[in-house]
Amino acid sequence: MPKIKISIVILILVIIFLVSLCLGPRVINPLSLDDLEKEIMLSIRLPRFVVAVLMGMALGASGAVLQGILRNPLADPYILGISSGASLTAAFGLISGSYFLGKYTIPLTAFIGAAIVSMIVSAFGWKRGGLWPERLLLAGVGLSFLFQAVLMLLISTSTDEGMRRAVLWIFGDLSIADWSLIPYGFVLVILGLGISISRSKALNALILGDEFAHSLGFSVYKERVLLFLSVVLMTSASVSLGGIIGFIGLLMPHIVRFFIGSDNRFLIPASALCGGAFLCVADLIGKLIMPPAEIPSGIITAIIGSPYFLYLLRRKDVLNL
Amino acid sequence: MSSTYNHTILQLDNVTFQYPSDKTFITHLTFSVGNGEFIGLLGANGSGKSTILKLASGIFKPSEGSVRLWGKPLHFYKNKDRAKLLCYLPQLLDINVPFTVREVVSMGLYPYDIHPEMSADEAIEIVGLKEKSGSYITNLSGGERRRTFIAMTLLQGAGLLLLDEPLANLDIKYQIEILRLLGELKEKKNISIIMALHDINIALQFEKVMLIKDGKILGAGNPGIVLTKDLLKEAFDVNIAVKKNDSGGAYISYGNNF
Numbered sequence: 001m002p003k004i005k006i007s008i009v010i011l012i013l014v015i016i017f018l019v020s021l022c023l024g025p026r027v028i029n030p031l032s033l034d035d036l037e038k039e040i041m042l043s044i045r046l047p048r049f050v051v052a053v054l055m056g057m058a059l060g061a062s063g064a065v066l067q068g069i070l071r072n073p074l075a076d077p078y079i080l081g082i083s084s085g086a087s088l089t090a091a092f093g094l095i096s097g098s099y100f101l102g103k104y105t106i107p108l109t110a111f112i113g114a115a116i117v118s119m120i121v122s123a124f125g126w127k128r129g130g131l132w133p134e135r136l137l138l139a140g141v142g143l144s145f146l147f148q149a150v151l152m153l154l155i156s157t158s159t160d161e162g163m164r165r166a167v168l169w170i171f172g173d174l175s176i177a178d179w180s181l182i183p184y185g186f187v188l189v190i191l192g193l194g195i196s197i198s199r200s201k202a203l204n205a206l207i208l209g210d211e212f213a214h215s216l217g218f219s220v221y222k223e224r225v226l227l228f229l230s231v232v233l234m235t236s237a238s239v240s241l242g243g244i245i246g247f248i249g250l251l252m253p254h255i256v257r258f259f260i261g262s263d264n265r266f267l268i269p270a271s272a273l274c275g276g277a278f279l280c281v282a283d284l285i286g287k288l289i290m291p292p293a294e295i296p297s298g299i300i301t302a303i304i305g306s307p308y309f310l311y312l313l314r315r316k317d318v319l320n321l
Numbered sequence: 322m323s324s325t326y327n328h329t330i331l332q333l334d335n336v337t338f339q340y341p342s343d344k345t346f347i348t349h350l351t352f353s354v355g356n357g358e359f360i361g362l363l364g365a366n367g368s369g370k371s372t373i374l375k376l377a378s379g380i381f382k383p384s385e386g387s388v389r390l391w392g393k394p395l396h397f398y399k400n401k402d403r404a405k406l407l408c409y410l411p412q413l414l415d416i417n418v419p420f421t422v423r424e425v426v427s428m429g430l431y432p433y434d435i436h437p438e439m440s441a442d443e444a445i446e447i448v449g450l451k452e453k454s455g456s457y458i459t460n461l462s463g464g465e466r467r468r469t470f471i472a473m474t475l476l477q478g479a480g481l482l483l484l485d486e487p488l489a490n491l492d493i494k495y496q497i498e499i500l501r502l503l504g505e506l507k508e509k510k511n512i513s514i515i516m517a518l519h520d521i522n523i524a525l526q527f528e529k530v531m532l533i534k535d536g537k538i539l540g541a542g543n544p545g546i547v548l549t550k551d552l553l554k555e556a557f558d559v560n561i562a563v564k565k566n567d568s569g570g571a572y573i574s575y576g577n578n579f
Binding site: 071201208211214216218257263 | 341378400409410411414415416418420424428431
């Protein structure tokens, strides 16, 4: 049954793909393209769609994985401080105007920040030869506060233009998407997704508890490190592709759980697909709602997603919060 | 101790274990479990029953001594191979993710690529949860939850079951049912079981008990012989005695404790 539902999501994703290519400030008929329209398609809409799908997939899947390994329904990819660390380093690059690596400045600084913070968080979470969920969580929350404070300090002391760019980026700005970022983002997201899906049985067992996971034949510490690595890969890639987009990582796994259950063998791929599809729709709405201005996708995802989630919460009594 | 059995399945030899930042808890513990033995591990709270089961299952590693499964050191086994031979059911079943009963029970098949014998639905039926196989485990009572995990254990199909207080929170009906079921399994498949418990009346139903205090074995053997007034006093720090009723059954006399 979950396989049928996942197939339906893939179909919906294809439809969204076609619609988001056609719609925008200029409506394009894909069957009769002139040169300008071809250029818009290939240089603007297609890369933006791919970035939205990759980010949404990364956030949805890593949210599902983190809620499992931390055994906490409130976990999301940003709770470990990875994204706030990435934001800090990237915003520092943006605000200081030091485009020392050209267009790669933002993604690269963000990725470096994410990687460094992952190492710091795992160092704090490491004890007696393994990663401990509670320690990871508390270290992540603590570091997040610190990074956010420094980020706010940077923004509040910067010039207006720098601040506007930083704020836009922090709320998830897909307008910077172009083909140059996609290959490495694609590799990281697919790698992270591959690891997490291949470890999904272990994740199910870890949710029952470490002792169950051991009894069912999994190496608890190894599995947790692999799953954490998958989250780091996906979150870092996502933050560096388009900033921070809220809601998807936290709530998409819960929404998907309402429909297909908690088995991570289905939950992870379905959260990834739904996350990708949802971010595409949010981006499309952000572009269309008051052209030529664009509303950052992070705002749209939260405005649409949160009420829907609350509606589901009222209707279906499965969330054990 | 296991002379009436063909093979020793599990052998703990001179095992010493220490919790981090704590004094040594278990010192030089030695015992073995034979093929088809059903042993009750009896002791007060904090006596070391769970620790012994965790050492036997490889969750804890002894600082000295060895744990052998079928004659081979436990840590030499690959995780999946060990899981096919040995299954540990923890005492605490604290799960906050809404898995269905069937999803949880099916996890018993994880060590296997293809499972030959029992299906998840059969295991669920055995523990009397057929009607609830689609229910969320988070919505079940404590006893139903425990039966769900016992079904998972059955499905895992290991020849040695290490069960930590599997009868806790169960109605008397299901206590009897689970004990009967495990007894049947032992007879049919010759599996070995060690079950931690602290209910002496239940321990009296076993053919063999090990009485534990402070990580040491006070006595092991037939409950009629082991559970003397003096040893029970030492293990539980209370004056109680095992009495026989008219029909030959044994029960606990609380004496003048009330």
